[in-house]
Structure formats: C-alpha cells, structure tokens
Amino acid sequence: MASLKELLEMALxxxxxxxxxxxxxxxxxxxxxxxxxxxFLSKEEEKHRVLIENIIRMKYPGExxxxxxxxxxxxxxxxxxxxxxxxxxxxxxMDAELASSKFxxxxxxxxxxxxxxxxxxxxxxxxxxxxFLKSERELILxxxxxxxxxxxxxxxx
Amino acid sequence: MASLKELLEMALxxxxxxxxxxxxxxxxxxxxxxxxxxxFLSKEEEKHRVLIENIIRMKYPGExxxxxxxxxxxxxxxxxxxxxxxxxxxxxxMDAELASSKFxxxxxxxxxxxxxxxxxxxxxxxxxxxxFLKSERELILxxxxxxxxxxxxxxxx
Numbered sequence: 001m002a003s004l005k006e007l008l009e010m011a012l013x014x015x016x017x018x019x020x021x022x023x024x025x026x027x028x029x030x031x032x033x034x035x036x037x038x039x040f041l042s043k044e045e046e047k048h049r050v051l052i053e054n055i056i057r058m059k060y061p062g063e064x065x066x067x068x069x070x071x072x073x074x075x076x077x078x079x080x081x082x083x084x085x086x087x088x089x090x091x092x093x094m095d096a097e098l099a100s101s102k103f104x105x106x107x108x109x110x111x112x113x114x115x116x117x118x119x120x121x122x123x124x125x126x127x128x129x130x131x132f133l134k135s136e137r138e139l140i141l142x143x144x145x146x147x148x149x150x151x152x153x154x155x156x157x
Numbered sequence: 158m159a160s161l162k163e164l165l166e167m168a169l170x171x172x173x174x175x176x177x178x179x180x181x182x183x184x185x186x187x188x189x190x191x192x193x194x195x196x197f198l199s200k201e202e203e204k205h206r207v208l209i210e211n212i213i214r215m216k217y218p219g220e221x222x223x224x225x226x227x228x229x230x231x232x233x234x235x236x237x238x239x240x241x242x243x244x245x246x247x248x249x250x251m252d253a254e255l256a257s258s259k260f261x262x263x264x265x266x267x268x269x270x271x272x273x274x275x276x277x278x279x280x281x282x283x284x285x286x287x288x289f290l291k292s293e294r295e296l297i298l299x300x301x302x303x304x305x306x307x308x309x310x311x312x313x314x
Contacts, residue, residue, distance in 0.1 A: 114299055117296065122292075124292035
C-alpha cells in the first residue's frame, strides 16, 4: 500500500498532468472564451501543485520528492488528441476532477494534523472544477455557435 | 402556479440579491484573498442576471419585466449581518447556490427550445459556486489565520 508521502507525490503528478492538459487545451481551442477558461483551470492546478509540494516539504522536511511517471491508478488520465471534439476532452477532464476530489477526500483522513483540512479544501475545489467543466460541456454539446450564445451573458440590452 | 416568465423573473431577483450579498461581503471582509473571491462571485451573478434578462427579452419580446420584491419561495435568502462570522455567510450562500442550481434544473424542463440548455448551464455553474464556497468554508472553519494558509498556495519553496 502506498504511504501518505507516495499518495501526495501521486497527487503532484496528477496536478502537473492536469495543468499541462488545460494549458495545451487553452492553446488549441479557437474560442477566446474557452481559451481563457482553460487557462484559468491550468493556473488553478499549478497553485494546487505548489500547495501539495509545500505540504510535503512541511511534513517530510529534508526528504526528496519523487514524482511518479504516471498516476493511472487511482487517477484517470485525459487521453484525447487535438483531433477529438472538445466535448470529449471536457468529459475526460470531468472524470479526472471527480476522481481527484475523491482521492483528496481519502487522503484527508490520513492526516493527524490540520493539513487534512487543506486536502478537504482541494477536494471541494476539484468538485467546483467538475461543475465548471460540466457547465461548459452543456453549452458545447448543444450549441453549434458557442461564442454567440456566450455573448448573451456579456452584452446587456 | 407561476408561469415560466414569472419563474425567470424570480431567478432575476435571486441573481440580483446574490450579486449584492457577494458585493457587500467583498467590501466587508478583511482578507484580500476573500475580497477577491467574493468580488468574482458578484461578477458571476451579474453575468447570470444579464443572461436571464436576455432570455426573457428573446422569449417574451416587448413584454415588461417585473422583478418580484422577494424570492423566499422557492429560493432561500442570505440573512446574515456584518457581525456574524464569515462561515455563517458562506453556509447560507451555499444553501442559496444549491437551491438556485435545483431551481434552474427544474426551469430547464419547461423550455421547448435550446434556451433550456442555458438553464442547465446556469444550474451547473451554481453547483460550481457551491463547491467554491464549500472549499473556502473548509479553510475558514479550521484555520484561525486564513491568509497564512492561503499563502502556501502562492509561494513556492
């Protein structure tokens, strides 16, 4: 069974992967609005990486951090290519956020200090991302012209 | 029973109330980070107000929009004062977001066109806010010095 430190290192891998996926998505999508949203998510995951790295350093001072190559267990990876529709990326990213949220909730129980709270914080933030992605998928699956509908949110009568 | 137009007008009232509550909260909290987060939520609700207003104008062209005084049924209101702890405001705001999310999901079924999708979009966005608030409450309930812990997310080693 993985130690708490190993679980945290898996979380680091997952946050780095997610950050890169969102960053790439922000570079590839045409819609300026989606670009901005993926860029926001990428920065969020970067903040989580820093937070987890700091937690590891505080809990295991002086110890080396070994980020694993892969986190396929227990965290699913996003495997879409640039040719796939954006809705597929959103679906996979949603699955990854949901799994991360559960993962952090589990990890939180393994702490005997207030750092467990920070894990519950991350668990909720990932759920927030899940619904953020779900809302975007709702629009993308149902409207051909995403930007046009989004404009309705910005331009008053 | 309320007509679809009346339900949308209730939604307008709710979004205006939420916007004002988040705006006031952003002015009253001391933490610069929380200030920014409440300000973000306030702007989100303002965008929703514009979206719903545009949907009403498209669906009921030329008709007057009558925003009700109150939405206590079915949407709960935030009733905290400045003297209450911020965690109480967060709890009430979470309840309001959850109720709004369910409300939009219900309304979405009453549309026979693609505007129902926009309601599902709003429903997911409010769930995203719910977890966003939940994550903040997690920190606030457990840490006396909120800002100090939040800095861990921003400052790398």
